[in-house]
Amino acid sequence: MAVERYRQVLPETRSNGQNPEPGGRTRVKSKIVGLKRTETMIYIALIFVxxxxxxAVLSLRMEAYQLQxxxxxIESEIATTNGEIDELTTEVxxxxxxxxxxxxxxxxxxxxDNGNVKVVERHGED
Structure with missing residues (x-):
């Protein structure tokens, strides 16, 4: 809520020219100002937004963490599979x-039997 403050300074001298008190006094008056309906609705909408x-930000961060x-x-599975592929290639x-x-x-x-071996030569494509 908004609060307005008023200061009222008492006259320092009286009609006869004397100070009522040394240092003078200040009176403080507070007035409470109410909010209108539109302002209240705007504040509520702002808090809601x-x-x-x-x-939304927290859910997106959680989703990003899960995806990571x-x-x-998946990368560890790929590394394991690549290791298995290398072993199988070596075995082959x-x-x-x-x-x-x-x-x-x-x-x-x-x-x-070298008699059963036939050698084929390519001609003309070299």
Whole structure:
């Protein structure tokens, strides 16, 4: 609420020229001024808007935090999957090596016969 203050200074001298009291006195009068309906509605609307904005900001921050934690989880899953892919690639490279294939062929009783190997040459595209 708004408060208006009035100061009223008493005359320092009387009609006979003497001071009533040394230092003089000041009288303070307070008057309480009421708010109008429109002002009250504006203040209530302002408080409501501030509250809604605060809730919206907090909910957006919470959503951003949740999304950031999901991103972190997905990135860790990606790192784990990339590690597994690297291990499988290494295993495929080992299993497809010439020495291992030659060894498995020997275990199965197969022999290398150079007579069965045919060499194909490309002509004209070099």
């Amino acid at each position: 501030i509250a809604v904005a605060a809730v 934690s999901e991103i972190t989880n 490279t080992h299993l497809a090596s010439y020495d291992r294939i030659y060894e498995k062929a020997g275990e199965l009783g197969l022999e290398l």
